[in-house]
Amino acid sequence: MTNTFASDLLTWYAHNKRSMPWRSDSPDPYRVWISEIMLQQTQVAAVIPYFERWMQAFPHIGALAEADQEEVLKLWEGLGYYSRARNLHKAAIMVMSEFDGVMPNTVDDLRKLPGIGAYTAGAIGSIAYGLDVPLVDGNVKRVFARVFEIDTPINTPAGEKEMWAKAETLVPAGQAGDYNQALMDLGATICRPKNPLCLLCPVQQQCAAQAQGLQGELPVKKKKKPVPHYDVAAAVIQHDGKLLIAQRPQDKLLGGMWEFPGGKQEAGETLPETLVREIQEELAMTIRVGDHITQVTHAYTHFKITLDAFFCEWVSGEPQAIECADWKWVTVDQLTDYPMGKVDRTIAAVLQSAS
Numbered sequence: 239m240t241n242t243f244a245s246d247l248l249t250w251y252a253h254n255k256r257s258m259p260w261r262s263d264s265p266d267p268y269r270v271w272i273s274e275i276m277l278q279q280t281q282v283a284a285v286i287p288y289f290e291r292w293m294q295a296f297p298h299i300g301a302l303a304e305a306d307q308e309e310v311l312k313l314w315e316g317l318g319y320y321s322r323a324r325n326l327h328k329a330a331i332m333v334m335s336e337f338d339g340v341m342p343n344t345v346d347d348l349r350k351l352p353g354i355g356a357y358t359a360g361a362i363g364s365i366a367y368g369l370d371v372p373l374v375d376g377n378v379k380r381v382f383a384r385v386f387e388i389d390t391p392i393n394t395p396a397g398e399k400e401m402w403a404k405a406e407t408l409v410p411a412g413q414a415g416d417y418n419q420a421l422m423d424l425g426a427t428i429c430r431p432k433n434p435l436c437l438l439c440p441v442q443q444q445c446a447a448q449a450q451g452l453q454g455e456l457p458v459k460k461k462k463k464p465v466p467h468y469d470v471a472a473a474v475i476q477h478d479g480k481l482l483i484a485q486r487p488q489d490k491l492l493g494g495m496w497e498f499p500g501g502k503q504e505a506g507e508t509l510p511e512t513l514v515r516e517i518q519e520e521l522a523m524t525i526r527v528g529d530h531i532t533q534v535t536h537a538y539t540h541f542k543i544t545l546d547a548f549f550c551e552w553v554s555g556e557p558q559a560i561e562c563a564d565w566k567w568v569t570v571d572q573l574t575d576y577p578m579g580k581v582d583r584t585i586a587a588v589l590q591s592a593s
C-alpha cells in the first residue's frame with residue numbers, strides 16, 4: 239500500500255507537475271526557502287510576482303542579510319503575516335554569521351533559523367537537499383485524511399501528530415523531494431477542499447473516502463471559537479502640509495510596518511475621544527479631530543476590526559515615540575515609500591486619490 243501510494247503519486251507528478259519559478263532540476267535552497275515561506279497562507283498565482291520581485295532585489299542570502307528591514311517589509315507588503323518577512327531577514331543574517339553564508343542542510347540546523355518549523359525544514363531538506371524527510375501542510379492533511387480515512391480533527395495537536403506519523407511511514411527513499419511536491423500538488427489541484435476531482439486522481443483506487451463517498455466528511459476540523467470584533471479609530475494628523483505616520487513596535491502585530499496612529503475604542507468613548515486619548519498615550523500629542531475619511535473592515539487571524547479614519551489637526555506637543563517604534567511627518571506622495579498593512583494602505587490610497 240505504502241509503496242503503491244508513493245509510486246502512483248510520483249508517476250502522476252512526472253506528467254502533471256506544475257511549472258513554478260522556484261522549481262528546477264537542481265533546486266536552489268535559498269529559492270526553495272523563500273517560495274515556501276511565501277506560499278504559507280497564499281496561493282501560487284499570488285506568490286509568483288512577489289517571488290520574482292524578491293529575487294531581483296535579493297538574489298542570494300547575502301543580499302537579503304544586508305538589506306534594511308524596511309526594504310524587506312516593503313517587498314512583502316500585501317502578502318500579510320509580516321512576521322514571516324521579519325523572520326526571513328533575521329534568518330538570513332543568522333545564516334551569514336553562523337553557517338558561513340550557506341543554507342543549513344539538515345532538518346535540525348534548518349529548524350534553528352527563525353521562522354523555519356517542521357514543515358519548512360521538511361520542504362527545504364527534501365526538495366533542495368534530497369533528504370528522505372516528510373512534510374505536512376494543509377494539502378497533505380486533507381489528502382491523508384481522505385485516503386487513509388483519518389478522522390482525528392486535523393487542526394488539533396493530536397491530528398497534527400497523527401499526520402506527521404503517517405507521513406514518516408510513506409516517504410519513498412531517494413525521492414522525497416518530488417514525492418512531497420506531488421502530494422502538495424495533488425491537494426492543491428485534484429483533492430481540493432470542495433468538489434475533489436476523484437475521477438482524475440492517481441490514488442483513487444487506494445482512497446477510503448472515495449470508496450465510501452466520504453470526501454465531503456473528511457478531513458474533520460474542530461470548530462474554532464468565534465473571533466472577537468473591535469471598533470478602532472485611526473488619525474490622519476495634518477500639520478504644515480504633511481501627515482504623521484507611526485511605526486509599529488517590533489514585538490507587536492505588523493511589527494515594523496507604518497500606520498496612521500490610533501487604537502481601540504473603549505467603553506463609553508466616542509471614536510473622536512478614542513483618538514484624542516490614543517494619540518496622547520502613543521505620541522504625547524494633542525490633536526483636534528475633524529472630518530471622517532473612510533471606514534475599513536479587516537479580519538486578522540485572531541480578531542476582526544472595523545476602523546474609521548479621521549482627519550485630525552495637530553494642536554500641541556512634539557511627537558514622542560512612547561508606544562510606537564518611530565514616527566515621521568511625510569507628504570501624501572511619500573506614503574507609497576513606507577511598508578503598510580492592508581488597512582493603512584487603503585486609507586493611504588483614499589488620501590492619494592483625493593489629493
Ligand code: SF4
Binds near residue numbers: 384434442
Ligand atoms: Fe482526494 Fe478523491 Fe483522490 Fe481520494 S480519490 S485522494 S478524495 S481526489
